Amino acid sequence: xxxxxxxxxxxxxxAASVPKTIVRNEEFAKQLFPDEVSLQKTIETIGVKExxxxxxxxxxxxxxxxxxxxxxxECEIDRSEIDVVIFVSQTPDYRIPAxxxxxxxxxxxxxxxxxxxxxxxxxxxxxxxxxAYSFANNAGVRKxxxxxxxxxxxxxxxxxxxxxxxxxDAGTATLIQKTCSETxxxxxxxxxxxxxxxxxxxxxxxxxxxxxxxxxxxTDEDGNVRHSxxxxxxxxxxxxxxxxxxxxxxxxxxxxxxxEIADIDQFVxxxxxxxxxDFLCKKIKIAPEKFLNSLxxxxxxxxxSIPLTLVVNRERNFxxxxxxxxxxxxxxxxxxxxxSNAKILNLIEI
Numbered sequence: 032x033x034x035x036x037x038x039x040x041x042x043x044x045x046a047a048s049v050p051k052t053i054v055r056n057e058e059f060a061k062q063l064f065p066d067e068v069s070l071q072k073t074i075e076t077i078g079v080k081e082x083x084x085x086x087x088x089x090x091x092x093x094x095x096x097x098x099x100x101x102x103x104x105e106c107e108i109d110r111s112e113i114d115v116v117i118f119v120s121q122t123p124d125y126r127i128p129a130x131x132x133x134x135x136x137x138x139x140x141x142x143x144x145x146x147x148x149x150x151x152x153x154x155x156x157x158x159x160x161x162x163a164y165s166f167a168n169n170a171g172v173r174k175x176x177x178x179x180x181x182x183x184x185x186x187x188x189x190x191x192x193x194x195x196x197x198x199x200d201a202g203t204a205t206l207i208q209k210t211c212s213e214t215x216x217x218x219x220x221x222x223x224x225x226x227x228x229x230x231x232x233x234x235x236x237x238x239x240x241x242x243x244x245x246x247x248x249x250t251d252e253d254g255n256v257r258h259s260x261x262x263x264x265x266x267x268x269x270x271x272x273x274x275x276x277x278x279x280x281x282x283x284x285x286x287x288x289x290x291e292i293a294d295i296d297q298f299v300x301x302x303x304x305x306x307x308x309d310f311l312c313k314k315i316k317i318a319p320e321k322f323l324n325s326l327x328x329x330x331x332x333x334x335x336s337i338p339l340t341l342v343v344n345r346e347r348n349f350x351x352x353x354x355x356x357x358x359x360x361x362x363x364x365x366x367x368x369x370x371s372n373a374k375i376l377n378l379i380e381i
Contacts, residue, residue: 034287035218040167041210042160042368044106046376047203047342048097048180049083049329056080056196063192073196078305082199082330084184089381091122091180092130094202094335096137097381099178102204103138105376108174110139115166115175116146119159119334121359122182123148134178152230153301153358154220155179155334156203157366160354161218163207177205181333183262186232190248190256194264197304199330203338216368219284221276226361229268234259269358270307277357278314284353284365292316295367296350301357302326302336323347345375 056074064070074080085094095118103110116138118131131146140146145166151158156179163175180202187194234245239259246258257263285291298317300308302325312322325332325340332339337354350371357363 033220035161037164037168037216039209039212040164041212041214042205042370042373043208044102044206044374045338045341046098046102047201047339048094048379048381049201050085050089051380052084054082054084060196063195076306077197078326079196079330080327085182085200090124091120091182091202092124092134095178095180095204096134097379098202098204099138099176101376101379102206106374111141112173113140113176114144114172116144117149117159117162117177119149119151119155119179120181121150121152122185151362152333154356154362154364156337157354157356157364158220160366161220164216167207167209173208175207177207179203179334179338181335183333186262188257188261192255193266194262197331199332201332201335201339203335205338214369217284217288218364218366219280220364221280223361226272229265230359232260232262272361273307273357274310274314277311277355277363280363281315281353281355281365284367288367294351295353297321297323297352299323299337299340299352300355302331302340303358304331341375342378
């Protein structure tokens, strides 16, 4: 059973943080695309004009901490009422201990706080929400703080044309709690490890441990240069997977909710790339005004892309939304809910 439903639990606030450093792809990528026509075509296809990039001193947890502090302060949240902290990321501070536990301490939360990490990327926000809602559904849990952030620029090669222009860094905080609303929130979640090789960092963990050859640069048949501890992405396979599975799964969730495409006010997809999302929107037949994006100025921020997109578009009127994350794993999931009463805070830079 891959569906979950909840009533009387809501997203009450969302905040996001990005690095101050802006990298403009037109300037950054001149070394990769000496041909100006090819460069402009690539930027137009992926839809990313500029990205936010962290320094070596800033981690995903720092971005999430800044977002969480803003949320707690501006929404006047009693820290003693936060019973669960979930940190969703593929770029933790350390292999051990869990980053969520470090954030529990840094945020000044109770030692009775449940804190743990979830290692997920593109689908991570939707999966994280489903876990947060499940905790909030228990009588002993008051508030759940979901921290979702990634710094994918730290594991991509600057000489890899398939990914160097695509990724940006961001951190987010979302507060989930019981409310008096009658909102019904539904999820459906999926995984297919058979496609795991399509988006992978093969070296540096425990299957292929770091060694003297780990950082030897190799050039593939398309001229992309990377070493084994940097991201490999097969864009074609990810594109085919998205069109094959995501549209179908969204329709399945709509059927579960007994609503139509027209009943959804806003669609917020994982910001994979413009080419992929445009095709997905056409396949699902989504009106352009119902689709939200953050790609152009922030790039693909991995697990953080959905909440970041909400924050960037905070002036829009949110009601019934469909949140959809898909990619690395392969893993995908959708959440249909109403966030009309959520406080979407303005974006901060650190």
